[in-house]
Amino acid sequence: MTTDVLPATIDLHRPLKRATFELSTTAWLPQSVDEVFPFFGDAHNLDILTPPWLRFAILTPKPIPMHAGTLIDYRISLRGLPMRWRTRISLWEPNRRFVDEQLRGPYLEWIHTHTFEPLDGGTLMKDTVRYRVPGGGLVNRFFVQHDVERIFRYRLEALRRHFGCGPSPHDRDVAVRRLR
Numbered sequence: 001m002t003t004d005v006l007p008a009t010i011d012l013h014r015p016l017k018r019a020t021f022e023l024s025t026t027a028w029l030p031q032s033v034d035e036v037f038p039f040f041g042d043a044h045n046l047d048i049l050t051p052p053w054l055r056f057a058i059l060t061p062k063p064i065p066m067h068a069g070t071l072i073d074y075r076i077s078l079r080g081l082p083m084r085w086r087t088r089i090s091l092w093e094p095n096r097r098f099v100d101e102q103l104r105g106p107y108l109e110w111i112h113t114h115t116f117e118p119l120d121g122g123t124l125m126k127d128t129v130r131y132r133v134p135g136g137g138l139v140n141r142f143f144v145q146h147d148v149e150r151i152f153r154y155r156l157e158a159l160r161r162h163f164g165c166g167p168s169p170h171d172r173d174v175a176v177r178r179l180r
Contacts, residue, residue, distance in 0.1 A: 016180040019136035028170035051154040108132040
């Protein structure tokens with residue numbers, strides 16, 4: 001069963017390996033954290049946030065109880081190549097943050113931290129993804145970075161549609177930087 005509980009292994013402070021990148025973006029949503037977090041707490045809402053060109057499908061049956069150790073299986077298609085992806089919820093702090101970590105998929109490392117902070121009567125939602133790809137910096141530059149930026153820009157627009165808002169002065173566009 002894909003929702004077996006496993007001990008969390010995430011260590012965001014472990015030494016970085018060569019060709020590690022970080023994607024970050026921030027969106028302000030006009031609803032409270034109590035309203036925004038449950039949307040993210042339902043893994044099946046990833047259908048709303050994922051661009052159609054990825055042909056994304058969640059394979060783990062509903063309901064998916066979210067907590068540290070939850071495993072979730074997906075199917076995606078990257079550049080026309082179908083593949084399976086498995087993540088583990090490594091950290092689960094309701095209404096504050098959670099981390100999903102790729103266990104199997106296209107990346108050598110994929111650690112996605114979602115944080116939620118009350119701000120100006122709404123919620124400041126931050127995505128930070130630390131990732132590494134086979135082939136290192138050149139593969140990232142010519143193939144991967146553009147794709148992940150495009151996916152997260154789609155995600156921002158999908159969030160705005162879902163929560164009925166436009167851009168905010170608190171928003172930060174998708175940015176990728178090399179950490180090492």
